[in-house]
Amino acid sequence: MSLTADNLSWTSRGKTIVEGISLDVQPGEFLGLIGPNGSGKSTFLRLLAGLRRPSTGSVLLKGEPLKRMKQRDIARIMAFVEQQADTEDALSARAAVRLGRTPWLSPLSPWGTRDDDIVARALQDVQMQDKADQPWHTLSGGEKQRVHIARALAQQPELLLLDEPTNHLDIRHQIGILNLLHKLGRTTVIALHDLNHALDCDRIAVLMDGRLRAVGTADELLTEEFLYETFGIRGRFV
């Protein structure tokens, strides 16, 4: 058990976004989060990542409550990739990946050649080594997302959390990114907006109206009745 949500709820301005979710993430598994828009996937991921404080309940990372851990220690174990994190700064792809070394550095333990190696390897893992020195705004959406994943890898985390990383990409890049994530083989929790992508996950967690409706494998869950109840569509996977 590497990451555990224990009865998590999150309320904002009197509106409950996430309600009473308990979930165990197993080491090494690829866990997909699916659910209609507004079902609370993003918020739930942010609670897991320690970016929001739960209103009630708690998140345990390797058995320790997140709220008692330092942000830096969390970032050494778990990396988070947002749906779309952009900047107007003209920094290079490599400089963006370098940010992933932040939790390992301080003014007294400054950047070293080892960090250069880790950054280079992360860029290689996402096949961006050839574009490493291009300015950020010249990268395509898919390339930016690859750089963000490389930044996450540079943190040397045991867990990757990703919030719909393929949302704004065309189909070719969507598949490219997902294949990449599968190949990396880390413990992964990923919010997905496309049910087809959920088929490749080890397990799927289905959220609806802020609640966890079901957890299981694709075969168990993605049935005709289930799709209708959850997404209001008639269909089946062929």
Place this chain on the structure above:
Amino acid sequence: MVSKTDFEAPSLSGLGKLFGSLWRPLIGGAAIVCAAILSGLLIGETRIPPDIAFKVLANKIFGANYDVNAIDSDILWSYRLTRAIVAACCGAGLAISGVVLQALLRNALAEPYLLGISAGASTGAVLATVAGFGGGAVSLSAGAFGGALAAFAIVVSLAHFAGGGTARKGSVQIVLAGIAGSQLFNALTSFIIARSANSDQARGIMFWLMGNMSGVRWEDVAVAVVIVVIGFIVIAWHARPLDAFTFGTDAAASVGVPVRRVQTVLILTTALLTAAMVSIVGAIGFVGLVIPHMARFIVGHSHAKLIPAAAVFGAVFLIFADITSRIIIPGQVLPIGVITALIGAPVFAAILIRGQRT
């Protein structure tokens, strides 16, 4: 695979490495600033030959006994040198405050004015001096600091209640809140002046509000130097966390930056820097806005380079702005804020037209 324990706990050797990598840029920057201060000492309306200037420095610093005209000595030591040093501190302080606010708010237009910190400091200072708030127990600088913090608190809570909880939206809200705050505090300042000040006082205050180096004394120099050095160390220490804000607060948090704490420490530091500068020389515009952009254009985005570069550029810029304000109209000294705005506004327009945050 490198084992993770290799990265643990900084040691004394870390401290050594830090100084090892720092001394060159530190000495280089200090040399540039000293050269600029020397220019401030040598250039002025009254022509004083350089050898006299060096004699005065030798007399005052090393206790030498050169025979120098007392008036020349006074002009150099108590007028030009104090102004040049305070200008350097002020320029450096405002420039690094601008760097911090632009990084934290991810907004190219951010600077102490945007948050209304300068306006609040002015109101506090005027309240303490003209309106006699606190019965004389509150000094001008204490009033300015109180005003700066009050302005900051008001602007931040306004932004918060306007729904600026999240990263991206928060930037917009705080800019708007800052504009509202500045307007409010400027109006309050005008109101206090109109109500309480006589016409002489009013003229003096308006002059000071535009940024004015006249009447800067050695006590002011001491305060300015101490506060800028402390502010610089605190801000430079946070160079790497500031880099992490490039992609917003959530991205910063996810690479391990304790966002709340860093924001609080850095914003208090900029408030302190701004209040100190406003209380000594009044509100000087455009330095906090233009210098960081210039520095970014030259040394790039990494805050480890950007912060020292902005400090040096800001110091040099304001020293020369001060020299210009002293000599441009014979027999008269312009408020330095007029000069910085005259230079800064076109430069800023150029930055806007280039369209990109460089």
